[in-house]
Amino acid sequence: MKKTTLIFAALFAASFAMAQNTATTTQTGNGNGAATTQNGSGNNSTVSQTGNNHEATVGQSGTNNQSSLVIKSGSGSEVVVDQSGASNNAIFEGVGSVSGLQVQTGERNSAIAGTSQDFGNGSIIQQVQIGNDNSATAQRGTQNTNIEVYQTQVGNNNIAQANRLRGFNTLEVTQTQIGNDNQAYVNKQGEGSGQIYPSTVLQSQLGDRNFANLNRASGEGSIGGETYSQIQIGDDNQSRILSARPTLLASTYQEGDFNTARINQNDDLNSASISQEGDFNNGTIFQSGDSNFASMIQKGDLNLGTIDQTGGGNVANMMQMGNSNMATITQGN
Template sequence: MFTRKPLIASILLALSFNAAAENSVDQRQTGNNNQVFAEQADGDNNQIVQSQEGDLLTSTVIQSGDANLAETVQLGQDHNALIDQDGVGNRSSVYQEGSAHNATITQVGNDNQSDVWQEGLSGAISYQEGVGNSHMIEQTSWGNTANVSSVGAENSTMVTQMGAGDMTSEQTGNGNVLSVLQDTLYYGGIADVVQAGNSNNADIHQHSATRYNTGLVQLKQQGNSNTAQLSQSGGDNLIDFLQNGNGNDVVVNQRGRGVSVTGVSIGDSNSVDVTQGSELNTVDVNQNGSENQITVMQEAYSSLSASQIGDGNQIAVTQGEAMSFSELSATVMQVGTNNIATVIQQ
């Protein structure tokens, strides 16, 4: 949760006292057809603060070079904000409150950080490339969309959405950490995540109080330590994952009727742990190569299909109980090396 005063404001204040070659812009407007633009190029301790208060509101900030900071706070009606930053100290923040919202932040190079916090109809895109990368996007009700991307070094992304909940994120290279919380009011909740290379970690949670939620998590992790913690509550949710190479570890917890997990693990330590509550749930998992391990717990009227090809191959399945009238199904295929399969149906 963001504090209701963007963090950048305090940094801007601190820097304003000791800037050696001080670029600075501070613009404030209250009322009606507002537009504000600012551009700083080539140099030194850049700072921009733009604040607007009512009606059609637009703000654009472009910075290039050195200690860049930018803040834009817009409060009522149509909203639009773009921040573009280029090199060295990069920081950004956009806070927009009532109605239409739109925010785009692009950062290239060095200590990148970006904050977007929007309330209402939402929409946000943040792109970062190089070194310190971090995103925080918080959107509160209704048709939330966040498109987040990081390329290179200590990537971190945190997205919190309440409302329709829809986000995509692609992280390429190095520290990759991703945390997503979607709390949907009725239908939906889509998280589409790609992590490629190095210490990948994805923590994705979707929650709905409705029985027919149709939430979707799509996760693709390629290379190195790949870990994922995925949870969904509400009915008809789907998780689909692909892990390719190295640590590959997935833990899934689904609560609700008619939920499904499909996934593939290829190469190295491959571990999949799935817990599904309620009924009419399905799991379909395939592992190919290395120390393959699958653990599944399902309640009534559930089905499992699992295959393991090559190396450690272990499968442990428990199905049944909790208001059970049975109707359980388990299909297991193991090919090659230390195969162990245990299936308990009750």
């Protein structure tokens, strides 16, 4: 009887340990506020505030969610983390008057902001994930102020990365994914080391298995300019923008399935846009030189278009209406 009692006691102790939530809050400075609410089991929350007048709110509901919120210095930050579901992971690091929002509803989602270098004054980082197995990452470059990142994922297995973001003047990145298995990258991890300078970047994906990538055209330099835009509506579309600094415009629009668009800008003050409506269209614009303008419109299926500009001040317009058309424009001076 005594042996049986000891076994039940051990099992009870083990189950209690497994069900326990853990919350740790550390504050150094004046006027800081932090509130953590946990419902469920196995949740873990860490809040660390150094400086003055910081505000942090963490809510965890479900099982085995992990949250780490670290404000390293300065004053006036406001960060909210809300996790509902199971095995979600949220990490946020900042300084000064940074504003943050991380919302996770579902299972095994990952939201990471600023782990390699923290975001600073005037920066706004919002990561919202609804579904399962989504991943959102935001990392800054050498300047941490006035960076705005808005990442929204509704669905499953989506990936959004915004890396090596250089602020000071306002840099705004918006990545929206509604569907499953979509991928959107700004300076994809493992591809080069250049930063993106103040610009407006929009990547929007509605559908499944779409791929959008914005990166440096060549070498290890930076990119930046006025506007970068990649919009995908449908399934299995691919868009790549490889740019330089400064750029006026690089834009792709895809509505349909299995379309491929590529813009490659190697020099300054170029403008390029590709619009595709239909299926299996392929459009490419190469710009080497300064102040070139290129526009391509494809409406239909199985169209193939290429614009190649070398030198400066070239203007090219291509429109393909129908199916299975092929066209090439080559300009040099």
